[in-house]
Amino acid sequence: MSRSARDYDESDVRVRPGRRGSRPRTKERPKHEDAVTARVISVDRGRWRTVVAPGTEDERAVTAMRARELGRSPIVPGDLVGLVGDTSGRDGSLARIVRIQERSSFLRRSADDDDSTERPLVANVDLMVMVTAVAEPEPRGGMIDRCLVAAYVAGIEALLVLTKADLRSPEEFLTSYAPLGLDHVVTRRGGGAATEHPGILGLDQLRERLSGRVSVLIGHSGVGKSTLLNALVPGTHRATGVVNDTTGRGRHTSSSALAMRLPEDEGWVIDTPGVRSFGLGHVDPEELLDAFADLAALAEQCPRGCTHLEDAPDCALDDLVADGQAGTAGPARLVSYRRLATALRKNDPWAL
Template structure:
């Protein structure tokens, strides 16, 4: 009730008692700690619903969850270790809540497609490696795409790996020479049988085994354009990969085809994370200094750079370091090429002349075509519905 006192000269506002509004009421700072929350591992994300694995290796189960309000604006990504409360039985029509995101060890992220918006999106968390799959020919490798992937890997604390397929069609040496100074792990392969190329025999058994050994007990993200053999590789590593995890819409009802990243358990331990829906790698959120910090030798020489140096040319101190022999000229050239790809200045051009197969030489001029990043590999459409055949303990598979 409002009480008013009338004075001789009118109403006195000091005598008005106002009931507190909802916004001005004292709020408790006590928040639930959720100490009884279950540990979960996010395997895919779709329209505000998160498919998580909960439980040990021998008893992992799929739990559908949503974000709790206490997360605020923090985004949940594939690969996240999370704390889950509510109904975690995994039964149909149940929905748990993600109340906490554990500390991340690495982040693969990108900006908006037009490269002008610095708002970034986290694609995958806690991965150890970024496996970049390209073909020596058919389609020609695009160095702009490779460079952008390398920038995303280096600045996100992932180890980049280059896998080159179809080397029976063209010599990949010119492509590999571009990245020799970065000391990348590289795997190359001819097709199993060139005569079977039309039937999809893109990979041979040796490459599959080498990749399997490289991915063992690690979490690895695979990216690549359509036609390079990425989906073929995923299906070779994880037989019936897209039947290994059921992605359901709503609250446990219905099927749909997801274009988001999906984590698939490797039979011998570890995870392979396929990214069929990543069409671009905008890197507007990456600053020159972010990338420079990943080049230890150049970073030391940059202490003499002028303020706000863009490291693209004089008066950058990196040029003086090269002249003095304190830094390698080829490493500086590689750094600046990656830096140009970050800003979109480098065209999404094909690799240099391969020189082996006819008509597989220098790529046609791509002009100002934008770098489209990792186009979805259409080779294997997800077939949803079944639970994982080889679940891995979310608590022990972290990189």
């Protein structure tokens, strides 16, 4: 005779051992104390290329994926990360990034000035190298101003590199940036076999400034950025392009950011894809003023709501700087701030 459903009780229920979810969940995360430190050098479709123990006999390239516990945290070239799993670097091996070390700097931009969405570029750099040609294509000072804003806010030093000075004298362009006290290097084509590098003059001065530092190169397409990198890091083989005769703009030759170690040096240089705009929608005007600590202290004497720009009524900065009350700051510092503040308030980065 068959048993009816009401004849069953709890003793008839069998629980499979080891079923998923049988163990209580915990919020404690593994500490990964055995994680290996590596530097991220490139990102490609959800995979990060890293270097472990650079400059030592154990140096090796390791491909890694993001661990689930990191969520959507951005991981960019220059980041120092912790790896677990297979960190051998063998073909087909894949490690996991479980930790992002605290960053010394984080360079970002936005698509447009009215777009506050951040686009992370690089991390842990201490020098931004702004590369622009004095001709072919024509230099655009607005791009440099915008890069300077981002560099100041991120706490990164800036260096201006002018290329193709054999086509036009750079003096007129440099004059407009003289009040900023911006460090610069001028390079030109035309060196022979007996020069510091065949085809490029001024390369030694650039090497000197990059030595022992982590630098990022930023510039429009076609300004000669990849040519400089191929000379600085032989064997890199970054693609070089030409300038369109109709538009006067270069073609994108580098499709992704790549960090490279300078030969016989502890320094790193990160190449970024050629950019056409550098939006500052993620930057707050107050952040810019805070970057000029000496002027920020004086600005407290300005009327409420003062923009501190040249046409601002009753701005106290002019008189205070002229009277020498700015300490180490002088008129050049005020000119620099106002130039960058004006660039920050522009709404269309494409019209530079």
